[in-house]
Amino acid sequence: MPKLSYLKALNRAIGDEMDRDEAVCVFGEDVGVAVTHATAGLLKRFGPDRVLDTPISEQAFTSFATGAALAGLRPLIEFQIPALLFLVFEQIANQAHKFSLMTGGQTRVPVTYLLPGSGSRESWAGQHSDHPYSLFAHVGVKTAVPATPADAYGLLVTAIRDDDPVVVFAPSGALGVREDLDLAALAPVPLGVGRIHRRGTDVTVVAVGHLVHDALAVAEDLAGTVSVEVFDPRTLFPFDWSGLAASLERTGRLVVVDDSNRSCGIGGEIVATAAEEMRLIAPPRRVTRPDGAVLPFARELDLACQPTRAQLRAAVEKAVGAG
Amino acid sequence: MTDRTAGADRTTAPAPTADPAAALYRTVALVRGFEQRAVELVRAKVVLGGIHPYTGQEAIAAGTCAALRPDDVITSTHRGHGHVLAKGADPARTMAELAGRATGLNRGRGGSMHAADFGVGVLGANAVVGAAVPIAAGAAWAFRRAGSDRVALSYFGDGAVSQGVVLEAFNLAALWRVPLVLVCENNGFATSMRTEDTVAGSILGRAAAFGIPARTVDGTDPEAVRDATAEAVARARSGAGPTLLECTAYRFDAHHTWEHTARPRYRTDAEVAAGRARDPLEVQGARLPAATRAAIDAEVAQLLDRAVRFARESPHPDPAGALDHLYATGLRARAGAR
Ligand SMILES: Cc1ncc(C[n+]2csc(CCOP(=O)(O)OP(=O)(O)O)c2C)c(N)n1
Secondary structure, eight states: OOOHHHHHHOOOOOOOHHHHOEEEEEEETTTTTTTTTTTHHHHHOOOOOEEEEOOOOOHHHHHHHHHHTTTTTTEEESSSSTTTHHHIIIIIIIIGGGGGTTTTTTOOOEEEEEEEEOOOSSSOOGGGGOOOOHHHHTTTTTEEEOHHHHHHHHHHHHEEEEEESEEEEEEGGTTTOOOEOOOOGGGOOOOOHHHHHEEEEEEEEEEOHHHHHHHHHHHHTTTOOOOOOEOOOOOOOEEOOOHHHHHHHHHEEEEEEEEETTTHHHHHHHHHHHHHHHHOOOOOEEEEEEEOOOOOOHHHHHHSOOOOOOHHHHHHHHHHOOO | OOOOOOOOSSSOOOOOOHHHHHHHHHHHHHHHHHHHHHHHHHTTTSOOOOOOOOOOHHHHHHHHTSSSSTTEEEETTTTOOOHHHTOOOOHHHHOOOOOOOOTTTTTTTOGGOOOOBBTTTEEEEOTTTTTTTHHHHHHHHHHHEEEEEEEEEEEEGGGGOOOHHHHHHHHHHHHHOOOOOEEEEEEEEEEEHHHHOOOOOOOHHHHHHHOOOOEETTTTTTHHHHHHHHHHHHHTTTTOOOOEEEOOOOOOSSSTTTTTHOOOOOSSSSHHHHHHHHHHHHHHTTOHHHHHHHHHHHHHHHHHHHHHHHHSOOOOGGGGGGGSSTTOOOOOOOOOOO
C-alpha cells in the first residue's frame, strides 16, 4: 500500500474537489508555486482563473472570497502563517460567519480557510507559532484539526463541500505524519464526529491535532499499568459531545491535552462540559500551553510552553490515582 | 446566487413611472419619506436601536441604482436604507426589518444596519466601515469568472477611505480588473469629524494610486449621478475594471438618531441650513411638471402609510428561533442554559 503524507493528503483533497466541482477555487499567497506544498500542481492543472496568487492583502482577499461565495463559488483560502488569522478575524468571525443569521437565512458562505502549519514550527518564534483554534470554536466558526493524513483528506473535503465557513488547522506537528493506506479508501469525514484511536477502560485522553500521536505514545508506554482510551474530536466546532460521553461511560476519567493557551482554551470547555453532563469518577485534568503564552524563540523555551508527553503521562497517572 | 427565501410577496406593485426623470424623483421621494417615517418610528420606540438617516444623500442611491440592471448587485453601509430601497426592496418589508418583525427582509435578524435582499441584488448593508468593499469585489470577480456581464457596486463613506481593507480591495479590483463600481458618498463627515480632518491627500488620489479612473460627481443631482454611474458600469461590463465615483452631498440630519438626545455639537445651524438648501428632492422635483410631482408624492405617501402599517402590525419573531439560520447547513447550536 502507498504511504500518504499529511501534506499530500491536503493536496489531494483540494485537487479532487476542484475536479469534482467547478465552483471550487483557491486564493492565497504563493499558491501558484505552492510554497507550503498544499497547492502543489494545482495551478498547472486548473489554471490561473481557479488558482489565484494574491497580493499580501489578507483582509481584502478574505472578504473577497466571501463575496465570491455569495455569488456562487466555493473558495478555499490558504494562509501561510496561523497568526494571520488574527489579522482576518474580522473578515471571518464578524463577516463570513454572521452572514447567514443576519440575513435571515438568505445566503450561505461556503469558504474554507486552510492553515497548513499551525502551532509551533521548530523555533519560528512569537509571531509564527500560534495555534488559535479555540478562538474560532468560541465564536462558533466550524473548526477542524485533523491529526492523520486520512482525516486531513476527509475533513478538508468535507470543509470544502460545507455550506458554511470552515477553518481547517493542519498542525505543523502533524505535517510529517505518513500513513499506509489504500488511496481508494479515502473518504469525506463528517464534521462533529470524533475518532477513537485506541480503546481503553481506565481513562479517556482527549487529544487535539498532532497531540493524538503523543497521546498514543503515552498510552503505549502505560499499556501494562493503565488502560488509556485516546479520543480525537477531529473537529472542535461542532464537537462530538455524545462520542465523548460514551467514552466516559466506559472510563469515567478524563485528561485533555490541547496545544493552546489555558484560559478560555478548548480544553477548558471540554472539562467543563464533561463535569456538567458526563460520568466522571475522578477530577478531570488538562495539559495545555501556559496562560497567555507567546512562544519564545530558543528551542528549549519554545518546547517548555508546549504540552509534553511527560506532562500528559503525569496527568494520566494522577487521574487514575497512581500519581 | 441563492434566491431570496423569505416568502412574503411585495405588498404593492411599483408605480409605473416610465419617464426616467419622474422615476428618479420617485426614488428620491420614496427614500426621503421612508427616512422620515423611520425616524418617527424610532421616536415611537417601534424601531429600536435607532437609525443612521440618509436624508440629503438620496440622489446618490437613486442615480446609481437607476444605472444598474436588476441582476447587478450592491453592497451597502450602516446608512443603507436608501440603497436597499433604490435597488428595489419592498419598502414595507424593509420597514418591518427596521422594526425587527418576522416579515422583515431579514426576518428580523438584521435590522437597520444589516438590511439585505438577495432577491433584488442587495448583498447586505454592513455595519463595519469599509468592510463590504472587498465583498463586492469578490462577487464581481465571480460574475466575470462565470462569463456573465453582471457588475457589483459598493457604497462607502468618506470615513471608509482611511480603512486599510478598502485600499487593499482597490488594489485587488484594479489588478484583476473586476467589474466593480466604487461609490464613495462624501457627505462631509465621519460621525463628527470633517472629511478634511480625516483624509490626507484626496479621495480621488486614493484611486489614482491604483490606476483606477475616478471623478467627483454632484451627489445632490440624481441625473448627474446616474450618468456618471452609467459610464462606470459600461466600463465595468466591458472588462476594463473598476471606477471610483466620489459623490458629494451634505448629510441633513444626525449621524445617528441617538444625536437627538446626546446632541453633540460639531456643526453650526447656519452650516446645516446652507447644506439643506441644496436639496436633491428639489433638484429633481424642479425637472417635473407640478402635477406629475404631486401625483408621485401622493402615491409615495400612500405606499409609506401602508409600509408603516405593515411594519407595526407584523408579528414579532418567535424567541424559540433566535438562532435559526446561524448555519446555512442547519447545524443547531448548543443551548446556553440547560
Ligand atoms: C471599522 C469601524 N470603525 C468605527 C465604526 C463606528 N462608526 C460607525 S459609522 C462611523 C462614521 C463613518 O463615516 P463615513 O464612512 O464617512 O460614513 P457616513 O456615516 O458619513 O455615512 C463610525 C466611526 C464602525 N462602524 N466601523
